[in-house]
Amino acid sequence: GIVGPGSWSLHRRAIQALVGGVNSPSRGLEAVGGGAPPYIARADGAYLFDVDGRAYVDYVQAFGALILGHARPDLREAVVRALERGVLFGACHEMEVRLAERLQVVMGAMCERVRFTASGTEAVMTAVRLARAATGRRLLVKFAGSYHGHFDAVLVGAGSGASTLGLDESAGIPDGVKADVATLPYNDAETAERFLRERGDEVACVLVEPIVGNFGLVEPEPGFLQRLARAARRAGALVIFDEVITAFRFGPGPVYPQLGVEPDLITFGKILGGGLPIGGYGGRRAIMEQVAPVGPVYQDGTWAGHPLSMASALATLEILTAETDLYPRLGRLGQALAQGVRDLAARHGVPVVVHQRGGAVCAFFTREPEVRDFGGVQRSDARAFATFFRSMLARGILLPPSPYEVWYVSAAHGEEEIDKTLQAIDRAMADVARAA
Template identity: 40%
Template sequence: MAAASGVGVVGLTVAARPSSSKLPRPCSRVPVRMSVSLDEKKKAFTLQKSEEAFNAAKELMPGGVNSPVRAFKSVGGQPIVMDSVKGSCMWDIDGNEYIDYVGSWGPAIIGHADDEVLAALAETMKKGTSFGAPCLLENVLAEMVVSAVPCIEMVRFVNSGTEACMGVLRLARAFTRREKIIKFEGCYHGHADPFLVKAGSGVATLGLPDSPGVPRAATIDTLTAPFNNISAVEELFETHKGEIAGIILEPVVGNSGYIAPKPGFLEAMRKITKDNDALLIFDEVMTGFRLSYGGAQEYFGVIPDLTTLGKIIGGGLPVGAYGGRRDIVEMVAPAGPMYQAGTLSGNPLAMTAGIHTLKRLKEPGSYEYLDKVTDELVRGIVDAGKKAGHAICGGYIRGMFGFFFTEGPVYNFSDAKKSDTEKFARFYQGMLREGVYFAPSQFEAGFTSLAHSPEDIKKTVAAAEKVFQQI
């Protein structure tokens, strides 16, 4: 797969990472829960209540959901309505239990509904849920973020990854006094107009709107290139000399499925932007505090000018942030002229959940444990798929992973689209019946947590072996 930058076996690759003398340790805080055997789960599996709830929801909300991928359009079958979560598991309203590898799309890195986080939130709520004024908790989380993320000297909290990317784009344009931005095909940076771009037939083609309602004027300055293609980026800078404000990228792609950078790609992006007086922006909404405590930039040793964060820094509550070099971020109002605001930004609940999540991640052995369980999971699934005669490849870094139903390798979105999505849908539905919940799309990364136990991994691999034989 995509992580050609590191050590791997046939069909599975792992991006190069810093060496460590620490040994993985078992997670000491996995919640105790009642478990059901895979066979018992299958016999009891029904989605009748989910079907009834979803049918009602379709009359109330567009498509019955508040975020499109939840509607199961790409995998078919009945969307699942969840009731509760704990540790590594989720339960739907029909009472089915699932080992969860979505983790609320990344935030649940220490496990769902962690007791310490919940207790801290309960105490915070006694003081109120939102002030609309500064609170001391903002200082605490900001100091933790600034101390952890190499490029961040100042940070601005917002309420979502989309807001963070909107803010950082405006900031990059304000600082450089340039309009054009480069993004990569298949990389998602929220649903703001400038990012909803479909790549043209050539690497220098101006972006076209990828959604009705997005005016051409909003995307005309968005340039696109294939991920992992250095020459395409160089060509864009040559064609648009002195016009490009910067490059924004997911250092590890998570919204085309998991795609890791080739050796030297991130370093090349750093050099190209410096040579052209442009800014390098890492969208670490997914990778921040997941690949390492300092994010992808610490993991790969490539330091951008600006960074966006989200998910983990809110511990499961709505949050986002952008930050970077002090001289750039001081342009943000009220310190500078670039305006951006938000009523709920820095609210005490999100700050509290983020603080306690980051404290847990800083404990010795956390990332080594994520590395261990994710390695066992991905190797087990890829090996099982190949033994059953399927074309499959996969990769991971720490607590982020993915696999494609293609021989691979997968270096960009075009490669990812070669995956057999119909087979993925059959695999997905089979795994649901066996009590395993992956993201309902071939083109989404998966996530592990400190709450995933070795037994969870064994059950998941056993379920995959069974399903691979059936599809």
């Protein structure tokens, strides 16, 4: 096997106790040939160490939740200090206020008022409810293959984990919920404009990742988001940018200012929590004050504003804004990795399309000249990816176990890790070429 006896032993126990052996289907190896995944005992910097003592350069980075790498001492210190003051108060506290004030600065108008949740799913779920309340309309417009969490409405036509398992969408979603969701092709401004022209008066909101991070990394084509936002506004619908993946990934704030379009509501999570669970949504005061206790849109949560998450988020934000070379450095490493993949694939005659922005990289094994939507991703060669994944894992490089996920370089990665990765890619591309 590609992992050791300790991982196999835990895997055999896991499948007898946890459904499918996992707590999140994204973590299993079903999409890449199956078998035991590495069971992790310890994480440090750019590395994960499994129960058999094998080290892996980690490009999963907790599915994009981490950007500083694992177990950073100054971040751990901040969480330990908070832990010493108690774990959970179930009451108001200073750190949630300080974090909201910091977000007013780094998120600008999109956090005039903000609400923290325990996960990205909860943030998106409430943002959609808020948009429906604010407009008095029912229809949610989203894009094929885009993942926005695991509540019913957004699993209609969802990607990520579901598409990895070959599911168009989850079972158990009532027809009534499906009737209130429309799924359009990404990067197709004309179709979106036509839909909003014809059915715009039913549309509460358009929910979109401004840069897709859930069927690989796919950027919006020039004008797509602008035309989408204009058509939505003309129809009186709200625009929600789901920045659960993209916020703090390409700079110490949301990505939308880099793209030149402003939404009405924003959702975020992942990186901000510094490894602890977090989510949140924000917008201008007028719309946000429709949320309880000021307004009639209800949302709460036992874990919302968790003191440890707030402490971790404050420390994370401080590091992301203080280390001015962090994002440029991630960009350089990401570029080196992406170019390496292109060069090595070419050397072995393996057709790939590689996308990269900052430290986010993904490779599609495809003969098509470009990948611009979910269809393009689905037509890529999943078997070639599986061969590649297994070859990389055997060489101590952990990629996300799905052709739909993005590889993340963290601030803990250095040239040494990239070099080691490129050596493994050279061998893995040879394996892909041989298997073709």
